Amino acid sequence: MTHRQIDSTKFAERVSSWLTEPGPEGDVVVSSRVRLARNLADYPFVTKLAPERAVELAERVKEPLSALRLGGPMQWVPIHEAPAILRLCLRERHLVSRDLAPSAEERAALPGRAVAFSDDETVSVMVNEEDHLRLQAMSAGFDLATAFQRAQTVDRELEQRLQFAVSETYGYLTCCPTNVGTGLRASVMLHLPALSLVRPELEKVFLAVQRTGLALRGLYGEGSKATGDFYQVSNQITLGRDENQLTAELVDLVASIVRFERNVRDSLFKAQRAALTDRVSRSLGMLRSARFMTTDNALAHLSNLRIGVCLGLWPAGSVPLVNRLRIQIQRGHLQALSAREAPTELAEPSARDRLRAALLRRELAERN
Amino acid sequence: MTHRQIDSTKFAERVSSWLTEPGPEGDVVVSSRVRLARNLADYPFVTKLAPERAVELAERVKEPLSALRLGGPMQWVPIHEAPAILRLCLRERHLVSRDLAPSAEERAALPGRAVAFSDDETVSVMVNEEDHLRLQAMSAGFDLATAFQRAQTVDRELEQRLQFAVSETYGYLTCCPTNVGTGLRASVMLHLPALSLVRPELEKVFLAVQRTGLALRGLYGEGSKATGDFYQVSNQITLGRDENQLTAELVDLVASIVRFERNVRDSLFKAQRAALTDRVSRSLGMLRSARFMTTDNALAHLSNLRIGVCLGLWPAGSVPLVNRLRIQIQRGHLQALSAREAPTELAEPSARDRLRAALLRRELAERN
Numbered sequence: 186m187t188h189r190q191i192d193s194t195k196f197a198e199r200v201s202s203w204l205t206e207p208g209p210e211g212d213v214v215v216s217s218r219v220r221l222a223r224n225l226a227d228y229p230f231v232t233k234l235a236p237e238r239a240v241e242l243a244e245r246v247k248e249p250l251s252a253l254r255l256g257g258p259m260q261w262v263p264i265h266e267a268p269a270i271l272r273l274c275l276r277e278r279h280l281v282s283r284d285l286a287p288s289a290e291e292r293a294a295l296p297g298r299a300v301a302f303s304d305d306e307t308v309s310v311m312v313n314e315e316d317h318l319r320l321q322a323m324s325a326g327f328d329l330a331t332a333f334q335r336a337q338t339v340d341r342e343l344e345q346r347l348q349f350a351v352s353e354t355y356g357y358l359t360c361c362p363t364n365v366g367t368g369l370r371a372s373v374m375l376h377l378p379a380l381s382l383v384r385p386e387l388e389k390v391f392l393a394v395q396r397t398g399l400a401l402r403g404l405y406g407e408g409s410k411a412t413g414d415f416y417q418v419s420n421q422i423t424l425g426r427d428e429n430q431l432t433a434e435l436v437d438l439v440a441s442i443v444r445f446e447r448n449v450r451d452s453l454f455k456a457q458r459a460a461l462t463d464r465v466s467r468s469l470g471m472l473r474s475a476r477f478m479t480t481d482n483a484l485a486h487l488s489n490l491r492i493g494v495c496l497g498l499w500p501a502g503s504v505p506l507v508n509r510l511r512i513q514i515q516r517g518h519l520q521a522l523s524a525r526e527a528p529t530e531l532a533e534p535s536a537r538d539r540l541r542a543a544l545l546r547r548e549l550a551e552r553n
Numbered sequence: 554m555t556h557r558q559i560d561s562t563k564f565a566e567r568v569s570s571w572l573t574e575p576g577p578e579g580d581v582v583v584s585s586r587v588r589l590a591r592n593l594a595d596y597p598f599v600t601k602l603a604p605e606r607a608v609e610l611a612e613r614v615k616e617p618l619s620a621l622r623l624g625g626p627m628q629w630v631p632i633h634e635a636p637a638i639l640r641l642c643l644r645e646r647h648l649v650s651r652d653l654a655p656s657a658e659e660r661a662a663l664p665g666r667a668v669a670f671s672d673d674e675t676v677s678v679m680v681n682e683e684d685h686l687r688l689q690a691m692s693a694g695f696d697l698a699t700a701f702q703r704a705q706t707v708d709r710e711l712e713q714r715l716q717f718a719v720s721e722t723y724g725y726l727t728c729c730p731t732n733v734g735t736g737l738r739a740s741v742m743l744h745l746p747a748l749s750l751v752r753p754e755l756e757k758v759f760l761a762v763q764r765t766g767l768a769l770r771g772l773y774g775e776g777s778k779a780t781g782d783f784y785q786v787s788n789q790i791t792l793g794r795d796e797n798q799l800t801a802e803l804v805d806l807v808a809s810i811v812r813f814e815r816n817v818r819d820s821l822f823k824a825q826r827a828a829l830t831d832r833v834s835r836s837l838g839m840l841r842s843a844r845f846m847t848t849d850n851a852l853a854h855l856s857n858l859r860i861g862v863c864l865g866l867w868p869a870g871s872v873p874l875v876n877r878l879r880i881q882i883q884r885g886h887l888q889a890l891s892a893r894e895a896p897t898e899l900a901e902p903s904a905r906d907r908l909r910a911a912l913l914r915r916e917l918a919e920r921n
Contacts, residue, residue, distance in 0.1 A: 459907070463844035463845045467839060467842050467843050470841055470842025475831060539827070
């Protein structure tokens with residue numbers, strides 16, 4: 186059970202099974218995620234951890250992580266041994282954070298860093314990222330309860346075999362003070378094309394999110410811009426409240442954003458049905474015919490297809506298809522999918538734009 | 554043989570047979586045109602012509618015009634009796650000038666105005682436009698000789714039955730002094746997408762045209778902007794030179810523009826084949842999928858398809874197909890083609906954009 190068993194191409198072809206169904210409120214909510222930050226009591230935090238102790242820690246958690254059975258058998262990938270392309274794919278699948286993806290500094294490849302993830306990709310645990318362990322559970326659509334339950338199950342199973350650093354006053358201790366307490370961050374990825382079209386409405390949502398002490402961000406977490414109208418809402422507070430309170434706030438807010446987005450969609454659909462149909466149809470035409478396609482362009486067109494599916498304007502399409510393409514058009518996946526024809530190092534931008542266009546033409550041909 | 558025999562819809566469906574072959578140098582030259590301005594000796598110029606005398610003049614020329622047999626039997630359309638939609642179609646087919654097309658002022662509908670044109674549309678004669686008679690002959694591609702020969706044949710046949718106003722010193726007398734002498738204007742419609750891409754090269758062409766005393770204009774003659782990279786070159790001088798000199802100058806200049814455009818196309822094709830393929834493919838995708846399409850947008854995409862055909866990037870396409878669509882996507886043709894589903898008055902812009910998109914989708918489906 187090592188990374189050597191993972192063929193990047195096969196991995197890129199078989200996109201996370203949990204994404205193959207739209208999930209609850211799948212017209213607006215792409216996915217729900219819960220992560221828990223945990224540290225072992227008898228090791229210094231990662232920032233103070235000597236390389237040999239990091240390796241030792243990884244060895245120690247490997248077996249308990251491998252023993253988990255929620256979501257199928259676990260894969261174990263030591264980051265410093267994994268090829269750059271696989272790490273990039275893991276990042277694009279949201280199985281590892283930016284810190285564990287390939288970078289210029291190659292801090293990512295520090296010894297002892299690893300990721301364990303379940304066969305269905307609903308559960309993953311990063312080792313020696315910011316904290317010793319970062320447990321993550323995913324679910325399709327708007328389903329924080331399931332994600333939370335999965336994370337909690339993993340947490341409890343691990344707690345039986347590992348001693349976590351806990352303070353009776355504060356709760357779980359974490360490397361960064363912003364995570365102390367529950368160590369919980371819950372987030373929901375939203376697709377808000379209608380609200381994005383009506384700027385002032387979207388600003389109302391931003392204000393509401395800020396007032397609640399939550400955060401709204403683009404697709405890849407902090408500091409990233411919304412591409413293709415995908416946004417992520419997450420909690421900021423981890424201390425002084427319990428897990429149920431934290432997720433309940435988020436659930437309420439997301440539910441109201443979902444209603445808001447749907448109302449704007451309905452109005453747009455009534456007032457501008459023809460223009461929306463034109464928009465969806467043009468995007469489909471463009472994705473089926475372009476020979477070069479940038480990521481941003483592709484995401485913008487896929488955003489149009491997604492709303493096209495939800496409004497019944499593209500009968501041959503489906504939310505899971507768009508979800509899958511949104512992942513597969515990314516750099517690592519593209520490269521892995523074309524491994525048989527292209528060199529294994531990361532292709533240059535124009536070659537990637539060509540591969541991306543070819544993938545989209547292939548996948549969308551004949552789907553009317 | 555009146556306009557009542559002309560069904561606008563059938564007229565719009567059956568586009569000018571001479572446009573159904575590309576003609577010589579059809580990759581760059583769309584069409585060649587020669588027009589002769591002639592006036593009857595015993596009538597005042599149109600600007601001084603009383604309405605009843607204009608009607609009398611029309612009656613007098615109707616029979617000689619109808620007797621012409623070059624290019625098939627002649628149609629006779631009295632402008633004041635023709636429906637607006639037919640007049641618009643005639644304008645879009647270049648069979649009448651802007652002055653005879655429907656306008657707010659309706660000067661066009663003055664009594665005595667008419668057009669006679671041959672079944673194949675290579676020959677047309679406007680009656681009581683700026684001059685009593687405006688003879689026009691067209692040919693596909695770069696073939697001024699044929700157009701000139703046709704115009705001359707018509708001129709000679711009419712001269713046997715009508716007495717033209719001629720001065721021994723100046724030549725043919727015309728209403729506007731700029732036409733005195735030969736009364737000849739020769740023009741060539743060019744498609745210059747490659748030169749249009751390389752601004753400084755196109756400016757060189759403009760300068761060369763000006764130096765030669767010729768004029769370069771957009772698609773619909775004086776004052777109009779080039780849409781879809783279509784330009785018209787014509788002579789300005791009509792006095793003091795004979796017809797052969799005038800057309801020879803134009804022929805030389807056009808031949809050099811054709812070489813120039815082809816050289817730039819070759820360079821672009823070598824250096825940016827992939828980008829050009831993308832451009833052609835995207836335009837095809839867009840024309841096949843859009844639900845609304847403005848004229849300018851459609852012409853720009855059709856321009857890409859035309860160069861796509863010429864560079865072998867769109868095997869299922871052809872120059873005549875693009876030529877035909879360029880005419881049929883225009884307002885009058887669109888309206889005439891949809892007469893069975895839409896009201897007969899001119900539809901509003903958004904309805905036209907919808908009809909245009911539907912026509913293009915229908916015509917371009919399955920042509921890969």
